Amino acid sequence: MTTTSVSLRPRYEGSNICTWIGFKHVNYLVEEAVLDHLRQSGFPAGQLYERFGLCTDLVDLDTKILTAFHIDDLAQATVSRVAEDEGPLKLLVELTVERDGKTVKAVKSKVSVAFRLDPHGFDAEPVPAALAPHVVARIGGGAETIAVGDGDPLDVLTAGRNAFAWAWRIPYFYCHFTERVQMSGYLRQMEEILDLFVEDRGASIKTLLDEQNWIPVVPHSRITFTDEANMEETLYTVFTVEEVFKKFTFTARMDCYVLRDGALVRTATGRITHGWAVIENRKDWSLVNFDDRLIGAITGKAGSLSGRGAL
Structure with a gap:
């Protein structure tokens, strides 16, 4: 059909x-x-x-x-x-x-x-x-790898970049067919890494909601598998800001890795477009231009260019 x-x-x-x-x-x-x-x-x-x-x-x-x-x-x-x-x-x-x-x-x-x-x-x-x-x-194979050596994977993934990285143990309820992370698991990663990123930069979802009645909105998202990630492996997710468009939206890349034999193996990659909207009433919202605080958080000008999260 x-x-x-x-x-x-x-x-x-x-x-x-x-x-x-x-x-x-x-x-x-x-x-x-x-x-x-x-x-x-x-x-x-x-x-x-x-x-x-x-x-x-x-x-x-x-x-x-x-x-x-x-x-x-x-x-x-x-x-x-x-x-x-x-x-x-x-x-x-x-x-x-x-x-x-x-x-x-x-x-x-x-x-x-x-x-x-x-x-x-x-x-x-x-x-x-x-x-x-x-x-x-097998899904993927021959994916991008990054040598870690004696370094911390989170530091390796964020060094010199406008990025935030997070290390997280993969639980069974993000997986299907007994052991592998499924698409919905990566969607949840994409949602959470943005939440952690803006909190790390001093512009958390709750802060902007409480102080300005602003909420994040997503008009475009994409996730592609490049290899397989398995239950109880540690997933290293890095969120890298790529471009800010006229203080109205920004695009960021999400890359997910697992550590195998001393190298980070990329298992998924994706991109997301984010904007912010003001709540007008219980039914309607409208997009707003980023203010200085939000621009500073997104571009890294409000603090360090990289961040990291714990397990």
Whole structure:
């Protein structure tokens, strides 16, 4: 089946500020639409694993949010195949919502799906022919590595850069198919590293909310897997500011690494675009220009150019 559609509602957990849904839960809607597309195409993720030993992995997720989601919105998701080439299955996901009696495009996302052979060796049926071009023995491999030597990984990752790094033990509930970090786990990392970054720079989410009624907003995010990260490894996540656009938005890169044999191996990379908005009432917000405090925090001019977090 090349195109499918489904109705979805955002999770209540994602309604953190007033009734707006954050970028992480918008991406969860995209993920649900992809899983439903596979289900309608005859390849439900549970059956693929139980019968064929195939682990369904979103390995690239590039999402643009065009209009804000609210908690009671009913999204209409359309998923289309982009190409039938070998490699990850390429999909285009579009979400629309109703606004004042009109259908409005809310989200456009490009998604890549790989079917990873389960490494645990249980008996399995032959891989379905239709999915064979998209099956891999391992996700990524040959990823970027950084030699650490006797240095602290956090210092190595932030030295001389406008960056913040955080070391964190991977728990089982960020993983799936028994041991590997899944896309939703990296989305949670992307959300948390921004929170830690601005707090480290003296402009925490709570501070700007209390003093100026400002909240962060994300119009664009992307995460790409470059290798595999496993349960109970230490994940080193570095957040590097790349560009500030007219004091209105800034882009930053997130890179995630694990330490193996004395080298940091990059397991995922991504980018996020951030702005800030003022809460106008319980329903509406509007983007604002960054003030001097926020510009100083983002650019590093308010303090040191790098920071680090503890386990």
